[in-house]
Amino acid sequence: MSCSRRTLLKNTVKGAIAGAVPLSALKFLSPTEVKAAIGDAKVRWGFLVDTTKCVGCGFCVKACKKENEVPYDAPVTRTWVERYVITKDKKAHIDSPMGGRDGFTSRQIKDDGEPPENIPPEEITKAFFVPKLCNQCENPVCVQVCPVGATYQTPDGVVLVDRTWCIGCGYCIMACPYGVRFFHPKYHTAEKCTFCYHRITKGLKTACVDACPFGARRIGNLKDPNDPVTKAILSERVAVLKDEYGTKPQVFYIGLDYDVR
Amino acid sequence: MTELYAVHGLAWTTKELFVYPNEFIYWSIQIVLYPYMTGLVAGAFVLSSLYHVFGQKDLRDLARFSLVFSLALLPVALLPLLLHLQHPFRGMNVLFTPHFTSAISAFGIVFSTYGIIVLSEIWFVYRKFFVEQTIALKGAKGFGDSFKRGIYHILLLGAYNISDEAVAKDKKAVKLLAAIGIPVACFLHGYAGFIFGSVKANALWMSPLMPVIFIMSAVVSGIALCMITYIVIMEWKRFKAILAKGMGDESVTVIKGLEVDRMTKAAKYLLIFLVAAISLELLDVIFRGYTAMKSWDILRSVMYGKDFFNIFILQYGFGNLIPLILLLLPRITIRRLSVALVLILFGVFMMRWNVVIGGQAFSLSFDGFMHYHMPIIPHSLETFKEGLGGALVVAVSPFIIYWGINKIVPSLNFK
């Protein structure tokens, strides 16, 4: 009998070990463990948006669409520019027609489904533009929820979508708190800003950074302490969008306002 | 223009105020139907297990019907997902490279497990019948009968022993499978709730109660669908009996009498789950209002404003309150019961609608709204799939599949 009890114990231990293996896949690593695991990675791409410099010309959106072959007249876009006009009644008037692709050439606020709104200049207390793009989060929810492993975080921190493997369920689109994802009109797979991965890995800047005449957009290596972007993020007062979701965005903003959504 | 139409969601979404450019109603009618159908599957199975596991003898016939009906519903739970996928042919990727941190990845595995359980349970229940049929149909002439016999031979997997001992083993296996099946059925549907409840970006969906609410309403809808289908079929039989033998015949009243007893019993279970579902849903709403997080402003304007009619009149009023009263009033009749059942089915559908479409009725910016206009007349494959046409295909197919299955595995008047 004692013998059979021993086998039972043995099998229990074996079973426990076998059961623990898939569980380890879900384990969360501590920061030190992470650092040890990736000690040699020298690049972590980050982005800095200076909203005080943005004039809302929309050249970034135009360049992005052409560079990344996102159909030009489709209302979806990898990056966009929002206009915020705050009036004396503390109301925020926000619009981003066609993602700001054609710039903001009129004072009219073009809200979705509303007649254009004319705001008298004397009512305006402040007005500014906020460019948006994928935040390449450190903890990307979109990646977490992909059922097939078609979207992932590269070793240098950019979230990409595998167009050959995406099944088009849209879960990642629903999971992103920033609304940066959409279905590509041609490939019908989830689509998002890649930080122009094909450019930054060749030593170029992203198409939007190059297109911006005012230096409102900058990209850099957050692992390099001498990188001007890293320096700026460390020395200036920067914020991120919607940090309450715990996604840890890697796109930092200068001059972010309470009203920015 | 063709380029424009390819934007998924553009055809049925209208926006109001400030909505991020990439936001559309990406999850439309098919995703409303997906948890609805999975819920029906799970509920039907739970109803059949009530008999097998807990020995509710009076539910015997209904249980057998529900079991076979849940098999008919099973492929239909898959259908909305496939119709919704932008790349349906890659659907198998969920089984090939499951990414288990995603709630959807569980689908392939839980769904297959569940399918295997239902199929095996039916196999054990009907094995004796299959063997008897192969004997009865022996030497039968005509293509139909010999074809049928061939199918039974294949289905039997070579297990022809119907000694009392073997049949007793079958019964034991059925009980075991039904017992395993209940948690799996709940898991199948609970994770469908988890799919929504875990989306932290969506203020309406994110709630730990979501999976439980989904399970409760799933059982409610499943039981209701089985009951109403059963009633319709039995009434049809009674109608045929009347036609054949006249009003006063004994068999007519027998059908009628049996039905009422059985149905009131099943209705009791239905009531328990219905009360649980309503309580949880109300708790969720009250809690959101009381804690009033940042998102409450926009949620309130959706719930009490734009979707008030859908939520409070159609879902809670017609879908919950009225059937609750109808079921609780004394001296229930089949007719009153049927009305209540139809309303319950409608109410659960509205609940799915209000979760899926309601969750996308407001923008992630919390400063704008989106409206879903279900395509009625399709002008492309996509507007068919994600419109009325696709919805009808999904709604009708379980009955067609059941009709087919019933030819091989008769689940009504089976001795």
Place this chain on the structure above:
Amino acid sequence: MKNHVLRPLWLAIVFVAAILLARYYVVPSDFGVHPGVHGKSFTYGFYRQGDIQDWKNFKVKYRGRDLCADCHDKEFAKIKASPHSIIQCENCHGPAIDHPDNPATLKINRSRALCLRCHADLGYPDSNRAQIPGIDPKEHNAGEACVDCHNPHNPDLEDME
């Protein structure tokens, strides 16, 4: 007679085996958990590694002004000396792609709308937009092309030759 109860189970095992077999042939060999920002993380690093290279191979279309300067040195010097030096050539001339091979000539955008992206006065007091010389598009020679009077490479009317 053998126990018939396990027969559905064997069938289920065959079904699972069939999926695993299909998986072996269908799933690319470089699909798996790869090290990344979070170490070897199943949550964030479960993917087909070859896709990284696929994205790196994506075609670059905006080649940057240095490419333009190689041949168009005169125009380049001109705009370099003007307030428009901050604007990339390709913002108005379009992406170079493989120019001069393909396309042989770039289609220049001379539209009024292009200039208005920056020069339409919106009257936003504290925005950087206010620092740019702005016009009211309805008042300032409405309907005419800006390039009829202003040279984009040297937009100041006083300086124009």
